[in-house]
Amino acid sequence: MGYDLSMRLWRGDAEGGGLEDFTVEVSEGEVVLDAIHRVQATQAGDLAVRWNCKAGKCGSCSAEINGRPRLLCMTRLNDFEETDTITVTPLRAFPVIRDLVTDVSYNYEKAREVPAFAPTPPDADGKRRMMQVDVERGQEFRKCIECFLCQDTCHVIRDHEENKPAFAGPRFFLRYAELDMHPLDTNDRRKLAQDAAGIGMCNITKCCTEVCPEGIKITDNAIIPMKERVVDRSFDPLVWLGSKIRRRDPSDERTEVV
Template sequence: MGQVTLKVWRGNSESGQFQEYTAEAGEGMVVLDAVHQVQATQAPDLACRWNCKAGKCGSCSAEINGKPRLMCMTRLDDLPPGEVITVEPMRTFPLMKDLVTDVGWNYEVKKQIAPFAPRKADHRDGTWKMHQDDADRVQEFRKCIECYLCQDVCHVLRDHHKHDQFVGPRFLVHLAQVEMNPLDTGDRIADTKNKHGIGYCNITKCCTNVCPEGITITDNAIIPLKERVVDEHYDPVMMLLRLVLPKKKSGQRSAVSGQETHG
């Protein structure tokens, strides 16, 4: 393949600029390989996060040619040949150094979400009965590798900086995952609306488009959560029913409200 030219952002929270490097491109090489080559031969103090180099840990998130991607899963031969490749840090989070951003906010957000709370075990050995069909829905969300590329691309966070009012797509997926777990007894719907700011999402699907795990974030996680919020807070029939029916967790509700969900 010959040589590739990389324009890599170098700098810290105060200042920075692009710097050009060249790397020898071999067959099958990914952007992370090229960055490592630059580190080993030209810029030993170039900062970048990485761990598994196989798309499983979600550490090496960056913006490659302006698009949020994992550096370890972006092959050089998939990028336009002969053109300079730009590699920048994620813009939604404060820059620490070079390609490394401070993603600590995400960890704080997760702590604010009520944890999984299972019903009493079905069997005496402490286990539950769950069918694969029910597991499937939750397992899609649990594929998330917490790369935060969906947070990076979300305009509510990226352009409008609503970090204190909106948890972002990653944590809507997390909420969906606990809410839709058939064993869970918690109710996070009021929080989803009031505390976690689901109303800010106007379903532009940018998050779904950048997810390296292919999670259908908008359609499978966010929209059903929005429907639950609507059911619980704005549906007049439900409001009346709630007064007379015993309190139930959303998602395990009666057949009546189940029909309402898609109404």
């Protein structure tokens, strides 16, 4: 059963813009991206929208639907009443390029600041080995599709443009945590996470976890463990003393990157 859906889509560019009203026929089982594609096909051929897989796996179609950061392709129309007006804007933490497309290059700049995986030398047979239990620990983090919804909703940069140079954001704390928990990595990134990545600015209000379309527990499993690792290094005199006396902290054997 089809019905006419009322939509408000943000149209414009860096010079300015605003919300425009559209009414478009939609069908049962469709998602917001389907409706936008129909607007594009029938009423606004020059409407810019970034998308790719339409399966919630490429992370391209991130936008804000009724003020909430979501994937356009994973937001079903039957989540709303047929009489509701659905408002779609581009991500509001990043510079707009045109219509629903934003410039997310901030995230790629931050990705370049994370030192790459630096593995230990291989075993005598030329292979490196990890036990399954250690492999599993990082699997959750590798589900990230880099949609940057967590970055978009994080108030540290969303509400404070001036914090962008000093703050990496939840997606990259995920990366810091993944590498810091890796038994074969030789880098110690704790100081870097504290200083250059600004993990201390995160006040763990869990918005990143709320919006993650992959259901990654970003705050509980990545940010807080990483904060605790920073505490080990910089705020806990007992851990510091223990590492000096018995050198049992495995991170002692790693190279601190700053």
